[in-house]
Amino acid sequence: MATPSYVPDPLIEGFLDELWSTKGLSDNTLSAYRSDLLHFDAYLQQRQLSLLAAGRDVIQDYLGLRYDNGAAKSSSARLLSSLRRFYGFLLIRQLIGDDPMALIASPKLPRKLPDTLSEADVEALLAEPDGDDTLEGRDKAMLELLYATGLRVTELVGLTLEQISLRQGLVRITGKGGKERLVPMGEVAIDVVSRYLKLQRAALLVAGQSDVLFPSSRGRMMTRQTFWYRIKLYAQRAGISKALSPHTLRHAFATHLLNHGADLRVVQLLLGHSSLSTTQIYTHVANARLQALHAEHHPRG
Structure with missing residues:
Protein backbone atom coordinates (compact mmCIF):
# COMPACT_ATOMS: atom_id res chain seq x y z
CA MET A 1 0.00 0.00 0.00
CA ALA A 2 2.83 2.35 -0.95
CA THR A 3 4.59 3.59 2.24
CA PRO A 4 4.95 2.23 5.79
CA SER A 5 3.65 5.53 7.13
CA TYR A 6 0.35 5.21 5.30
CA VAL A 7 -2.66 5.71 7.59
CA PRO A 8 -6.05 4.95 6.01
CA ASP A 9 -8.63 7.71 5.99
CA PRO A 10 -11.26 6.85 8.65
CA LEU A 11 -13.97 7.85 6.17
CA ILE A 12 -13.44 4.49 4.45
CA GLU A 13 -14.41 2.40 7.47
CA GLY A 14 -17.32 4.74 8.17
CA PHE A 15 -18.56 4.18 4.64
CA LEU A 16 -18.16 0.39 4.93
CA ASP A 17 -19.99 0.35 8.28
CA GLU A 18 -22.83 2.24 6.63
CA LEU A 19 -22.98 -0.31 3.79
CA TRP A 20 -22.93 -3.23 6.21
CA SER A 21 -25.73 -1.87 8.38
CA THR A 22 -28.04 -0.58 5.63
CA LYS A 23 -27.40 -2.73 2.56
CA GLY A 24 -26.54 -6.12 4.06
CA LEU A 25 -23.68 -6.62 1.61
CA SER A 26 -21.54 -9.76 1.83
CA ASP A 27 -18.10 -9.78 3.44
CA ASN A 28 -16.55 -10.41 0.02
CA THR A 29 -18.20 -7.32 -1.48
CA LEU A 30 -17.19 -5.15 1.48
CA SER A 31 -13.64 -6.47 1.23
CA ALA A 32 -13.52 -5.53 -2.46
CA TYR A 33 -14.74 -1.99 -1.69
CA ARG A 34 -12.17 -1.68 1.10
CA SER A 35 -9.30 -2.79 -1.14
CA ASP A 36 -10.28 -0.38 -3.94
CA LEU A 37 -10.65 2.59 -1.62
CA LEU A 38 -7.46 1.92 0.35
CA HIS A 39 -5.38 1.78 -2.83
CA PHE A 40 -6.95 5.00 -4.11
CA ASP A 41 -6.48 6.69 -0.72
CA ALA A 42 -2.80 5.67 -0.66
CA TYR A 43 -2.35 7.12 -4.16
CA LEU A 44 -3.95 10.39 -3.03
CA GLN A 45 -1.74 10.62 0.04
CA GLN A 46 1.34 10.21 -2.15
CA ARG A 47 0.12 13.29 -4.01
CA GLN A 48 -0.59 15.03 -0.69
CA LEU A 49 -4.33 14.97 -1.33
CA SER A 50 -7.29 13.57 0.59
CA LEU A 51 -10.44 11.68 -0.38
CA LEU A 52 -12.50 14.80 0.30
CA ALA A 53 -10.26 16.93 -1.91
CA ALA A 54 -10.02 14.55 -4.87
CA GLY A 55 -11.56 15.99 -8.02
CA ARG A 56 -12.46 14.47 -11.37
CA ASP A 57 -9.03 15.21 -12.86
CA VAL A 58 -7.23 13.37 -10.06
CA ILE A 59 -9.52 10.36 -10.37
CA GLN A 60 -8.94 10.26 -14.14
CA ASP A 61 -5.17 10.46 -13.55
CA TYR A 62 -5.46 7.46 -11.22
CA LEU A 63 -7.49 5.51 -13.77
CA GLY A 64 -4.91 6.37 -16.44
CA LEU A 65 -2.10 5.11 -14.21
CA ARG A 66 -3.94 1.85 -13.67
CA TYR A 67 -4.50 1.52 -17.42
CA ASP A 68 -0.79 2.06 -18.08
CA ASN A 69 -0.03 -0.66 -15.52
CA GLY A 70 -2.27 -3.12 -17.36
CA ALA A 71 -5.33 -3.15 -15.08
CA ALA A 72 -8.17 -5.24 -16.51
CA LYS A 73 -11.41 -3.55 -17.61
CA SER A 74 -13.36 -5.62 -15.09
CA SER A 75 -11.08 -4.45 -12.27
CA SER A 76 -11.46 -0.81 -13.34
CA ALA A 77 -15.24 -1.20 -13.58
CA ARG A 78 -15.33 -2.53 -10.01
CA LEU A 79 -13.13 0.36 -8.84
CA LEU A 80 -15.48 2.87 -10.45
CA SER A 81 -18.43 1.21 -8.76
CA SER A 82 -16.63 1.51 -5.41
CA LEU A 83 -15.81 5.16 -5.99
CA ARG A 84 -19.33 6.04 -7.18
CA ARG A 85 -20.84 4.51 -4.08
CA PHE A 86 -18.27 6.11 -1.78
CA TYR A 87 -18.64 9.63 -3.19
CA GLY A 88 -22.40 9.24 -3.24
CA PHE A 89 -22.14 8.49 0.48
CA LEU A 90 -20.02 11.62 1.05
CA LEU A 91 -22.48 13.74 -0.96
CA ILE A 92 -25.47 12.54 1.08
CA ARG A 93 -23.54 13.28 4.28
CA GLN A 94 -22.82 16.78 2.87
CA LEU A 95 -19.08 16.20 3.30
CA ILE A 96 -18.52 17.30 -0.30
CA GLY A 97 -20.41 19.79 -2.44
CA ASP A 98 -20.02 18.12 -5.86
CA ASP A 99 -19.72 14.51 -6.96
CA PRO A 100 -16.35 14.05 -8.74
CA MET A 101 -17.66 10.82 -10.32
CA ALA A 102 -20.60 12.51 -12.07
CA LEU A 103 -18.98 12.81 -15.49
CA ILE A 104 -16.72 9.73 -15.41
CA ALA A 105 -17.97 6.91 -17.65
CA SER A 106 -17.51 3.24 -16.82
CA PRO A 107 -15.73 1.00 -19.34
CA LYS A 108 -18.05 -1.11 -21.46
CA LEU A 109 -17.61 -4.76 -20.57
CA PRO A 110 -18.60 -7.69 -22.80
CA ARG A 111 -21.41 -9.81 -21.39
CA LYS A 112 -19.62 -12.86 -20.05
CA LEU A 113 -21.64 -16.02 -20.28
CA PRO A 114 -21.45 -18.03 -17.05
CA ASP A 115 -19.59 -21.31 -17.10
CA THR A 116 -22.02 -24.19 -16.93
CA LEU A 117 -22.25 -27.96 -17.34
CA SER A 118 -24.36 -30.16 -19.55
Whole structure:
Protein backbone atom coordinates (compact mmCIF):
# COMPACT_ATOMS: atom_id res chain seq x y z
CA MET A 1 0.00 0.00 0.00
CA ALA A 2 2.83 2.35 -0.95
CA THR A 3 4.59 3.59 2.24
CA PRO A 4 4.95 2.23 5.79
CA SER A 5 3.65 5.53 7.13
CA TYR A 6 0.35 5.21 5.30
CA VAL A 7 -2.66 5.71 7.59
CA PRO A 8 -6.05 4.95 6.01
CA ASP A 9 -8.63 7.71 5.99
CA PRO A 10 -11.26 6.85 8.65
CA LEU A 11 -13.97 7.85 6.17
CA ILE A 12 -13.44 4.49 4.45
CA GLU A 13 -14.41 2.40 7.47
CA GLY A 14 -17.32 4.74 8.17
CA PHE A 15 -18.56 4.18 4.64
CA LEU A 16 -18.16 0.39 4.93
CA ASP A 17 -19.99 0.35 8.28
CA GLU A 18 -22.83 2.24 6.63
CA LEU A 19 -22.98 -0.31 3.79
CA TRP A 20 -22.93 -3.23 6.21
CA SER A 21 -25.73 -1.87 8.38
CA THR A 22 -28.04 -0.58 5.63
CA LYS A 23 -27.40 -2.73 2.56
CA GLY A 24 -26.54 -6.12 4.06
CA LEU A 25 -23.68 -6.62 1.61
CA SER A 26 -21.54 -9.76 1.83
CA ASP A 27 -18.10 -9.78 3.44
CA ASN A 28 -16.55 -10.41 0.02
CA THR A 29 -18.20 -7.32 -1.48
CA LEU A 30 -17.19 -5.15 1.48
CA SER A 31 -13.64 -6.47 1.23
CA ALA A 32 -13.52 -5.53 -2.46
CA TYR A 33 -14.74 -1.99 -1.69
CA ARG A 34 -12.17 -1.68 1.10
CA SER A 35 -9.30 -2.79 -1.14
CA ASP A 36 -10.28 -0.38 -3.94
CA LEU A 37 -10.65 2.59 -1.62
CA LEU A 38 -7.46 1.92 0.35
CA HIS A 39 -5.38 1.78 -2.83
CA PHE A 40 -6.95 5.00 -4.11
CA ASP A 41 -6.48 6.69 -0.72
CA ALA A 42 -2.80 5.67 -0.66
CA TYR A 43 -2.35 7.12 -4.16
CA LEU A 44 -3.95 10.39 -3.03
CA GLN A 45 -1.74 10.62 0.04
CA GLN A 46 1.34 10.21 -2.15
CA ARG A 47 0.12 13.29 -4.01
CA GLN A 48 -0.59 15.03 -0.69
CA LEU A 49 -4.33 14.97 -1.33
CA SER A 50 -7.29 13.57 0.59
CA LEU A 51 -10.44 11.68 -0.38
CA LEU A 52 -12.50 14.80 0.30
CA ALA A 53 -10.26 16.93 -1.91
CA ALA A 54 -10.02 14.55 -4.87
CA GLY A 55 -11.56 15.99 -8.02
CA ARG A 56 -12.46 14.47 -11.37
CA ASP A 57 -9.03 15.21 -12.86
CA VAL A 58 -7.23 13.37 -10.06
CA ILE A 59 -9.52 10.36 -10.37
CA GLN A 60 -8.94 10.26 -14.14
CA ASP A 61 -5.17 10.46 -13.55
CA TYR A 62 -5.46 7.46 -11.22
CA LEU A 63 -7.49 5.51 -13.77
CA GLY A 64 -4.91 6.37 -16.44
CA LEU A 65 -2.10 5.11 -14.21
CA ARG A 66 -3.94 1.85 -13.67
CA TYR A 67 -4.50 1.52 -17.42
CA ASP A 68 -0.79 2.06 -18.08
CA ASN A 69 -0.03 -0.66 -15.52
CA GLY A 70 -2.27 -3.12 -17.36
CA ALA A 71 -5.33 -3.15 -15.08
CA ALA A 72 -8.17 -5.24 -16.51
CA LYS A 73 -11.41 -3.55 -17.61
CA SER A 74 -13.36 -5.62 -15.09
CA SER A 75 -11.08 -4.45 -12.27
CA SER A 76 -11.46 -0.81 -13.34
CA ALA A 77 -15.24 -1.20 -13.58
CA ARG A 78 -15.33 -2.53 -10.01
CA LEU A 79 -13.13 0.36 -8.84
CA LEU A 80 -15.48 2.87 -10.45
CA SER A 81 -18.43 1.21 -8.76
CA SER A 82 -16.63 1.51 -5.41
CA LEU A 83 -15.81 5.16 -5.99
CA ARG A 84 -19.33 6.04 -7.18
CA ARG A 85 -20.84 4.51 -4.08
CA PHE A 86 -18.27 6.11 -1.78
CA TYR A 87 -18.64 9.63 -3.19
CA GLY A 88 -22.40 9.24 -3.24
CA PHE A 89 -22.14 8.49 0.48
CA LEU A 90 -20.02 11.62 1.05
CA LEU A 91 -22.48 13.74 -0.96
CA ILE A 92 -25.47 12.54 1.08
CA ARG A 93 -23.54 13.28 4.28
CA GLN A 94 -22.82 16.78 2.87
CA LEU A 95 -19.08 16.20 3.30
CA ILE A 96 -18.52 17.30 -0.30
CA GLY A 97 -20.41 19.79 -2.44
CA ASP A 98 -20.02 18.12 -5.86
CA ASP A 99 -19.72 14.51 -6.96
CA PRO A 100 -16.35 14.05 -8.74
CA MET A 101 -17.66 10.82 -10.32
CA ALA A 102 -20.60 12.51 -12.07
CA LEU A 103 -18.98 12.81 -15.49
CA ILE A 104 -16.72 9.73 -15.41
CA ALA A 105 -17.97 6.91 -17.65
CA SER A 106 -17.51 3.24 -16.82
CA PRO A 107 -15.73 1.00 -19.34
CA LYS A 108 -18.05 -1.11 -21.46
CA LEU A 109 -17.61 -4.76 -20.57
CA PRO A 110 -18.60 -7.69 -22.80
CA ARG A 111 -21.41 -9.81 -21.39
CA LYS A 112 -19.62 -12.86 -20.05
CA LEU A 113 -21.64 -16.02 -20.28
CA PRO A 114 -21.45 -18.03 -17.05
CA ASP A 115 -19.59 -21.31 -17.10
CA THR A 116 -22.02 -24.19 -16.93
CA LEU A 117 -22.25 -27.96 -17.34
CA SER A 118 -24.36 -30.16 -19.55
CA GLU A 119 -27.02 -32.28 -17.90
CA ALA A 120 -24.86 -35.35 -18.51
CA ASP A 121 -21.88 -33.68 -16.80
CA VAL A 122 -24.03 -32.77 -13.81
CA GLU A 123 -25.32 -36.35 -13.54
CA ALA A 124 -21.73 -37.62 -13.59
CA LEU A 125 -20.66 -35.11 -10.93
CA LEU A 126 -23.58 -35.87 -8.61
CA ALA A 127 -23.02 -39.62 -8.93
CA GLU A 128 -19.35 -39.41 -7.91
CA PRO A 129 -19.50 -39.04 -4.08
CA ASP A 130 -19.93 -42.29 -2.15
CA GLY A 131 -23.21 -41.91 -0.25
CA ASP A 132 -22.10 -44.49 2.36
CA ASP A 133 -18.96 -42.58 3.39
CA THR A 134 -19.35 -39.93 6.11
CA LEU A 135 -17.65 -37.02 4.34
CA GLU A 136 -18.71 -38.01 0.83
CA GLY A 137 -22.27 -38.61 2.00
CA ARG A 138 -22.32 -35.03 3.26
CA ASP A 139 -20.81 -33.79 0.01
CA LYS A 140 -23.36 -35.74 -2.04
CA ALA A 141 -26.18 -34.09 -0.10
CA MET A 142 -24.59 -30.65 -0.61
CA LEU A 143 -24.15 -31.14 -4.35
CA GLU A 144 -27.68 -32.45 -4.81
CA LEU A 145 -29.12 -29.55 -2.81
CA LEU A 146 -26.98 -27.03 -4.69
CA TYR A 147 -28.13 -28.25 -8.09
CA ALA A 148 -31.75 -28.59 -6.95
CA THR A 149 -32.01 -25.07 -5.55
CA GLY A 150 -29.41 -22.89 -7.32
CA LEU A 151 -28.13 -21.52 -4.01
CA ARG A 152 -24.97 -19.46 -3.83
CA VAL A 153 -22.11 -21.45 -2.28
CA THR A 154 -21.98 -19.02 0.66
CA GLU A 155 -25.71 -19.62 1.23
CA LEU A 156 -25.22 -23.39 1.10
CA VAL A 157 -22.35 -23.65 3.58
CA GLY A 158 -24.15 -21.27 5.96
CA LEU A 159 -27.41 -23.25 6.05
CA THR A 160 -28.77 -24.20 9.47
CA LEU A 161 -31.22 -26.94 10.40
CA GLU A 162 -34.05 -24.48 10.93
CA GLN A 163 -33.73 -23.17 7.37
CA ILE A 164 -34.70 -26.46 5.78
CA SER A 165 -38.04 -28.27 5.88
CA LEU A 166 -37.90 -31.79 4.46
CA ARG A 167 -41.63 -32.27 5.06
CA GLN A 168 -42.49 -29.23 2.94
CA GLY A 169 -39.51 -29.68 0.63
CA LEU A 170 -38.41 -26.05 1.05
CA VAL A 171 -35.26 -24.13 1.92
CA ARG A 172 -35.56 -20.65 3.44
CA ILE A 173 -32.69 -18.41 2.34
CA THR A 174 -31.68 -14.94 3.42
CA GLY A 175 -29.67 -13.69 0.45
CA LYS A 176 -27.96 -10.47 -0.57
CA GLY A 177 -29.42 -7.34 0.96
CA GLY A 178 -31.17 -9.41 3.65
CA LYS A 179 -33.88 -10.51 1.21
CA GLU A 180 -35.59 -13.77 2.12
CA ARG A 181 -36.78 -16.35 -0.41
CA LEU A 182 -38.24 -19.86 -0.31
CA VAL A 183 -36.79 -22.38 -2.76
CA PRO A 184 -38.23 -25.86 -3.45
CA MET A 185 -35.80 -28.78 -3.13
CA GLY A 186 -37.14 -31.52 -5.37
CA GLU A 187 -37.66 -35.19 -4.49
CA VAL A 188 -34.13 -36.42 -5.21
CA ALA A 189 -32.51 -33.74 -3.03
CA ILE A 190 -35.03 -34.40 -0.24
CA ASP A 191 -34.16 -38.12 -0.27
CA VAL A 192 -30.39 -37.58 -0.31
CA VAL A 193 -30.43 -34.89 2.41
CA SER A 194 -32.75 -37.06 4.56
CA ARG A 195 -30.34 -39.98 4.27
CA TYR A 196 -27.40 -37.77 5.18
CA LEU A 197 -29.20 -36.43 8.28
CA LYS A 198 -29.99 -39.97 9.44
CA LEU A 199 -26.64 -41.58 8.74
CA GLN A 200 -23.79 -39.08 8.60
CA ARG A 201 -24.37 -35.67 10.15
CA ALA A 202 -24.07 -36.81 13.78
CA ALA A 203 -20.66 -38.36 13.06
CA LEU A 204 -19.35 -34.96 11.94
CA LEU A 205 -20.34 -33.16 15.14
CA VAL A 206 -17.16 -34.10 17.01
CA ALA A 207 -17.13 -30.84 18.98
CA GLY A 208 -20.68 -31.12 20.30
CA GLN A 209 -23.96 -29.75 19.08
CA SER A 210 -24.23 -27.33 16.18
CA ASP A 211 -27.12 -26.06 14.10
CA VAL A 212 -25.03 -26.01 10.91
CA LEU A 213 -26.66 -28.30 8.36
CA PHE A 214 -23.40 -29.36 6.69
CA PRO A 215 -20.58 -29.20 9.28
CA SER A 216 -16.94 -29.69 8.35
CA SER A 217 -14.90 -32.68 9.53
CA ARG A 218 -14.15 -30.56 12.62
CA GLY A 219 -17.82 -30.05 13.41
CA ARG A 220 -17.85 -26.39 12.37
CA MET A 221 -19.27 -24.41 9.47
CA MET A 222 -17.41 -25.30 6.30
CA THR A 223 -15.67 -22.54 4.36
CA ARG A 224 -16.69 -21.95 0.77
CA GLN A 225 -13.05 -22.56 -0.22
CA THR A 226 -13.18 -26.05 1.30
CA PHE A 227 -16.38 -26.89 -0.52
CA TRP A 228 -14.94 -25.54 -3.77
CA TYR A 229 -11.97 -27.88 -3.30
CA ARG A 230 -14.40 -30.80 -2.82
CA ILE A 231 -16.29 -29.89 -6.04
CA LYS A 232 -13.05 -29.88 -8.03
CA LEU A 233 -12.10 -33.25 -6.54
CA TYR A 234 -15.35 -34.91 -7.68
CA ALA A 235 -15.20 -33.21 -11.08
CA GLN A 236 -11.71 -34.62 -11.59
CA ARG A 237 -12.86 -38.08 -10.55
CA ALA A 238 -15.85 -37.83 -12.89
CA GLY A 239 -13.58 -36.95 -15.82
CA ILE A 240 -15.03 -33.45 -16.25
CA SER A 241 -12.40 -31.30 -17.93
CA LYS A 242 -14.46 -28.12 -18.35
CA ALA A 243 -13.48 -25.00 -16.43
CA LEU A 244 -15.49 -24.83 -13.22
CA SER A 245 -16.27 -22.00 -10.82
CA PRO A 246 -17.78 -22.08 -7.32
CA HIS A 247 -21.12 -21.16 -8.91
CA THR A 248 -21.03 -23.75 -11.71
CA LEU A 249 -23.97 -25.74 -10.33
CA ARG A 250 -25.93 -22.52 -9.72
CA HIS A 251 -25.42 -21.62 -13.36
CA ALA A 252 -26.37 -25.15 -14.44
CA PHE A 253 -29.53 -24.96 -12.31
CA ALA A 254 -30.66 -21.76 -14.06
CA THR A 255 -29.67 -22.84 -17.57
CA HIS A 256 -31.28 -26.28 -17.33
CA LEU A 257 -34.51 -24.80 -15.98
CA LEU A 258 -34.71 -22.43 -18.94
CA ASN A 259 -33.81 -25.24 -21.37
CA HIS A 260 -36.83 -27.13 -20.05
CA GLY A 261 -39.20 -24.19 -20.48
CA ALA A 262 -39.13 -22.42 -17.10
CA ASP A 263 -40.29 -18.80 -17.01
CA LEU A 264 -37.45 -16.30 -16.66
CA ARG A 265 -39.15 -14.48 -13.77
CA VAL A 266 -39.53 -17.74 -11.85
CA VAL A 267 -35.81 -18.40 -12.29
CA GLN A 268 -35.13 -14.85 -11.11
CA LEU A 269 -37.07 -15.48 -7.89
CA LEU A 270 -35.38 -18.82 -7.29
CA LEU A 271 -31.91 -17.36 -7.75
CA GLY A 272 -32.69 -14.34 -5.58
CA HIS A 273 -31.74 -11.78 -8.23
CA SER A 274 -33.05 -8.29 -7.48
CA SER A 275 -33.09 -7.39 -11.18
CA LEU A 276 -34.42 -9.43 -14.10
CA SER A 277 -31.54 -8.14 -16.24
CA THR A 278 -29.13 -10.14 -14.08
CA THR A 279 -31.06 -13.33 -14.83
CA GLN A 280 -31.39 -12.60 -18.54
CA ILE A 281 -27.79 -13.59 -19.22
CA TYR A 282 -28.89 -17.21 -18.81
CA THR A 283 -31.17 -16.90 -21.80
CA HIS A 284 -28.06 -16.49 -23.94
CA VAL A 285 -26.76 -19.80 -22.63
CA ALA A 286 -30.12 -21.50 -23.17
CA ASN A 287 -30.46 -20.07 -26.68
CA ALA A 288 -26.97 -21.23 -27.59
CA ARG A 289 -27.87 -24.73 -26.38
CA LEU A 290 -31.09 -24.72 -28.43
CA GLN A 291 -29.20 -23.61 -31.54
CA ALA A 292 -26.67 -26.39 -31.05
CA LEU A 293 -29.45 -28.96 -30.68
CA HIS A 294 -31.17 -27.63 -33.79
CA ALA A 295 -27.94 -27.81 -35.80
CA GLU A 296 -27.29 -31.35 -34.59
CA HIS A 297 -30.75 -32.88 -35.04
CA HIS A 298 -32.65 -30.87 -37.65
CA PRO A 299 -32.29 -32.27 -41.21
CA ARG A 300 -31.50 -28.79 -42.49
CA GLY A 301 -29.60 -27.65 -39.41
